[in-house]
Amino acid sequence: MASFSFLLSLLLLVLWALPLLLGFLSGRAYRHGRRRVGLGLLLFGGFLGLLARPRPLGLLLLLLGLGLGYGRLR
Numbered sequence: 666m667a668s669f670s671f672l673l674s675l676l677l678l679v680l681w682a683l684p685l686l687l688g689f690l691s692g693r694a695y696r697h698g699r700r701r702v703g704l705g706l707l708l709f710g711g712f713l714g715l716l717a718r719p720r721p722l723g724l725l726l727l728l729l730g731l732g733l734g735y736g737r738l739r
Contacts, residue, residue: 677718684714684727692734707731 687710694703710727717723 680717685730688727688730689734
């Protein structure tokens, strides 16, 4: 039973991390002129952001990743 709860918590962590990662990759794609790739990543990240519970957290992580990916590199 403990391994089942571990797997569920791992799945929840992935559902929180994927919108952040996809938002970051989408921002990088937009910055490098790959608009269709960026749009696809953003749409899929939005879908996963809606699946994550609580809903505002998933979408907030998507926007945070988008901001980090589109931001300036030093």
